Amino acid sequence: MATRCLSFETRATAGSARLGTLSTPHGPVSTPAFMPVGTAGTVKGLTPAELRDCKVAMVLSNTFHLWVRPGHERVGKLGGLHRFMCWDGPILTDSGGFQAFSLKPDAKVSEEGVRFRSPVAGDWRMLTPEIAVEIQETLGVDVAMALDECIEWPADRARVVDSTQRTTRWLRRCLGARRRPERTALFGIVQGGFHEDLRREHADVLVDLDLDGYAIGGVSVGEPQAQMLDAVALSTSLLPSDRPHYLMGVGYPSDIVEGVVRGVDLFDCVLPTRSGRFGEAFTSVGRLVLKHARFRDDAEPLDPACSCYTCRSFSRAYLRHLLLGKELLGPRLLSLHNVAFYQGLMERIRRAIADGTAALDRLRGEAHRWSVPLHAEDSTGELDVS
Amino acid sequence: MATRCLSFETRATAGSARLGTLSTPHGPVSTPAFMPVGTAGTVKGLTPAELRDCKVAMVLSNTFHLWVRPGHERVGKLGGLHRFMCWDGPILTDSGGFQAFSLKPDAKVSEEGVRFRSPVAGDWRMLTPEIAVEIQETLGVDVAMALDECIEWPADRARVVDSTQRTTRWLRRCLGARRRPERTALFGIVQGGFHEDLRREHADVLVDLDLDGYAIGGVSVGEPQAQMLDAVALSTSLLPSDRPHYLMGVGYPSDIVEGVVRGVDLFDCVLPTRSGRFGEAFTSVGRLVLKHARFRDDAEPLDPACSCYTCRSFSRAYLRHLLLGKELLGPRLLSLHNVAFYQGLMERIRRAIADGTAALDRLRGEAHRWSVPLHAEDSTGELDVS
Numbered sequence: 001m002a003t004r005c006l007s008f009e010t011r012a013t014a015g016s017a018r019l020g021t022l023s024t025p026h027g028p029v030s031t032p033a034f035m036p037v038g039t040a041g042t043v044k045g046l047t048p049a050e051l052r053d054c055k056v057a058m059v060l061s062n063t064f065h066l067w068v069r070p071g072h073e074r075v076g077k078l079g080g081l082h083r084f085m086c087w088d089g090p091i092l093t094d095s096g097g098f099q100a101f102s103l104k105p106d107a108k109v110s111e112e113g114v115r116f117r118s119p120v121a122g123d124w125r126m127l128t129p130e131i132a133v134e135i136q137e138t139l140g141v142d143v144a145m146a147l148d149e150c151i152e153w154p155a156d157r158a159r160v161v162d163s164t165q166r167t168t169r170w171l172r173r174c175l176g177a178r179r180r181p182e183r184t185a186l187f188g189i190v191q192g193g194f195h196e197d198l199r200r201e202h203a204d205v206l207v208d209l210d211l212d213g214y215a216i217g218g219v220s221v222g223e224p225q226a227q228m229l230d231a232v233a234l235s236t237s238l239l240p241s242d243r244p245h246y247l248m249g250v251g252y253p254s255d256i257v258e259g260v261v262r263g264v265d266l267f268d269c270v271l272p273t274r275s276g277r278f279g280e281a282f283t284s285v286g287r288l289v290l291k292h293a294r295f296r297d298d299a300e301p302l303d304p305a306c307s308c309y310t311c312r313s314f315s316r317a318y319l320r321h322l323l324l325g326k327e328l329l330g331p332r333l334l335s336l337h338n339v340a341f342y343q344g345l346m347e348r349i350r351r352a353i354a355d356g357t358a359a360l361d362r363l364r365g366e367a368h369r370w371s372v373p374l375h376a377e378d379s380t381g382e383l384d385v386s
Numbered sequence: 387m388a389t390r391c392l393s394f395e396t397r398a399t400a401g402s403a404r405l406g407t408l409s410t411p412h413g414p415v416s417t418p419a420f421m422p423v424g425t426a427g428t429v430k431g432l433t434p435a436e437l438r439d440c441k442v443a444m445v446l447s448n449t450f451h452l453w454v455r456p457g458h459e460r461v462g463k464l465g466g467l468h469r470f471m472c473w474d475g476p477i478l479t480d481s482g483g484f485q486a487f488s489l490k491p492d493a494k495v496s497e498e499g500v501r502f503r504s505p506v507a508g509d510w511r512m513l514t515p516e517i518a519v520e521i522q523e524t525l526g527v528d529v530a531m532a533l534d535e536c537i538e539w540p541a542d543r544a545r546v547v548d549s550t551q552r553t554t555r556w557l558r559r560c561l562g563a564r565r566r567p568e569r570t571a572l573f574g575i576v577q578g579g580f581h582e583d584l585r586r587e588h589a590d591v592l593v594d595l596d597l598d599g600y601a602i603g604g605v606s607v608g609e610p611q612a613q614m615l616d617a618v619a620l621s622t623s624l625l626p627s628d629r630p631h632y633l634m635g636v637g638y639p640s641d642i643v644e645g646v647v648r649g650v651d652l653f654d655c656v657l658p659t660r661s662g663r664f665g666e667a668f669t670s671v672g673r674l675v676l677k678h679a680r681f682r683d684d685a686e687p688l689d690p691a692c693s694c695y696t697c698r699s700f701s702r703a704y705l706r707h708l709l710l711g712k713e714l715l716g717p718r719l720l721s722l723h724n725v726a727f728y729q730g731l732m733e734r735i736r737r738a739i740a741d742g743t744a745a746l747d748r749l750r751g752e753a754h755r756w757s758v759p760l761h762a763e764d765s766t767g768e769l770d771v772s
Contacts (some may be wrong), residue, residue, distance in 0.1 A: 041707065042708060044714050045715060048699070074703070317460070320427070321427065321470075322428060334434075
């Protein structure tokens with residue numbers, strides 16, 4: 001067995017939900033945890049110091065983006081990704097597969113890996129399981145993801161079978177390519193689409209491989225939420241309880257709470273920062289579209305229940321003014337608040353697990369309020385510029 | 387005489403250079419001082435807390451921009467500009483004239499004022515001396531500027547005479563329109579172009595009006611630096627020594643040091659933030675164009691001699707990476723550094739005045755290093771994207 005640099009401990013449970021601690025080479029993370037996305041080595045618009053102020057413990061970054069620019073070798077020579085982006089907490093990177101696949105028709109998949117044309121320099125590159133591991137280990141991240149095949153949804157059963165088997169072969173190649181297991185953990189990804197037998201079969205294979213952690217793949221690809229959650233519940237039930245369970249790219253607060261209820265420990269999503277850049281705020285009163293004319297003269301803080309810098313300092317009217325003027329400070333202040341909001345949500349989730357299933361059920365009831373924007377009914381025509 | 391809300395005290399001199407304190411309703415400012423520009427009520431990309439960290443004492447904002455959006459009355463109802471932008475230090479606003487004139491042919495000048503088409507909503511508006519004062523007093527700023535006529539350069543003598551006389555008539559109308567002299571000071575602007583007799587004549591008129599402070603107008607409009615500095619030296623020599631002297635929209639470090647040597651106390655310019663957004667940094671080793679390929683692998687801080695957050699945290703290679711990726715954090719971190727650099731420069735200037743003319747002369751010798759970018763000779767073709 002490889003040296004492990006990661007450990008996971010459950011401190012309390014409420015049904016399938018787990019309150020835990022993930023210990024990494026760059027410190028502990030209370031779980032369930034949400035990782036803001038720092039695609040190219042930067043959580044868009046925010047400094048590492050602000051992430052800390054927002055109580056962020058762990059961030060995600062993208063192998064693909066860092067590979068095409070500035071290059072993992074350059075980052076490695078500069079001391080690794082932690083030093084490069086000045087973040088001393090744990091970092092997880094995805095494998096780069098999702099981004100490479102998304103370049104179709106500028107990407108070709110074969111047993112060897114994914115050949116794609118770099119959107120930065122236009123050159124053709126080959127992403128293989130071995131290269132995915134090499135890049136992530138050179139970046140020096142705490143958690144690397146194995147390269148898996150991402151397929152379209154819906155896909156027919158034969159396609160899912162083929163792809164799941166290939167994902168297993170790629171995972172074995174990833175394991176064989178590891179050079180620094182004492183510094184960088186490797187998570188595998190459970191596939192199997194929405195076929196219970198295939199997912200069981202694949203989970204069995206992965207569990208036998210005794211991995212550092214497990215992600216739930218092939219979900220959140222366009223299917224209805226209920227279908228996703230069933231696949232999540234099935235997957236976590238098949239995975240070892242002493243390993244972290246990671247639901248990639250998820251999501252809205254209700255997706256997160258429902259994922260937690262089904263035994264997920266780790267989440268990541270661009271939503272807090274992306275919606276912030278587009279002028280949306282997650283607040284205790286709901287999701288606000290700040291450009292809405294109703295906020296023109298609104299002297300209230302963005303979220304009266306929040307104590308982040310944005311909410312301590314500025315009115316909704318001012319934030320709206322920044323957004324309308326396309327001022328850099330607008331996306332920044334909204335992203336800051338949204339990241340703080342998401343971390344606050346995770347803190348509430350962790351407290352609810354400690355308090356038991358009734359507390360967690362109350363949170364489930366609440367979480368739907370953020371699934372649609374408030375005042376959505378009259379948001380068109382009201383986005384005037386004055 | 388109107389109630390004064392402003393006072394200026396000289397603590398030391400070195401030749402014509404003055405080390406002073408400007409006392410405002412929102413606190414004291416050590417002069418010579420540089421005001422970062424917060425055009426629309428925000429110094430682009432930076433929070434008020436960061437401005438404080440950079441030792442900024444006073445900021446400038448634009449009457450024109452705040453009038454067209456979100457409107458001075460709205461800002462007034464929200465508690466004034468200080469509360470709106472969450473800046474509790476002094477604020478100076480320009481009169482809005484410069485921006486209105488610059489809209490030609492969508493601007494028409496008459497004795498009444500400037501009629502222009504709002505670039506935001508497309509409506510025609512009339513900026514008069516009275517309205518300029520009303521807007522600035524409603525914003526609640528510490529220093530308002532009188533509306534003056536801005537003319538093209540070069541302009542013939544008859545044009546300068548007409549314009550200077552109109553500026554005087556407009557200034558008298560501004561003085562008559564003041565309603566809150568106990569809260570908002572009013573500065574007049576010395577015109578007269580590059581004609582010594584006209585400038586003397588205009589300064590005499592303004593001095594008789596016993597204003598709170600004086601700006602030097604009609605310079606920095608495209609003329610050579612030497613010609614500007616002569617007009618500045620002449621102007622300050624004609625103005626009362628117990629009032630602040632303000633050189634609008636200036637400039638590069640050498641312009642500032644030379645202005646100080648000629649008796650200027652206040653400066654403002656978009657340069658630190660604008661050049662930051664475009665990837666240029668003012669550092670102790672010169673002006674760096676960060677996208678330059680030579681910084682690809684540069685692990686050094688942006689400015690090894692600087693202690694701002696940017697320089698304490700990140701390498702040049704990382705900053706270059708952010709700029710190439712058009713990441714929001716890049717312009718932000720460079721603007722932060724440049725603003726800190728300019729405040730550091732002003733601190734050095736103030737110390738040099740206290741130390742005497744020899745120290746100030748050394749600074750004059752140094753200041754030229756920032757007039758052109760370093761490595762300018764090979765900056766083309768090297769801005770590759772990898």
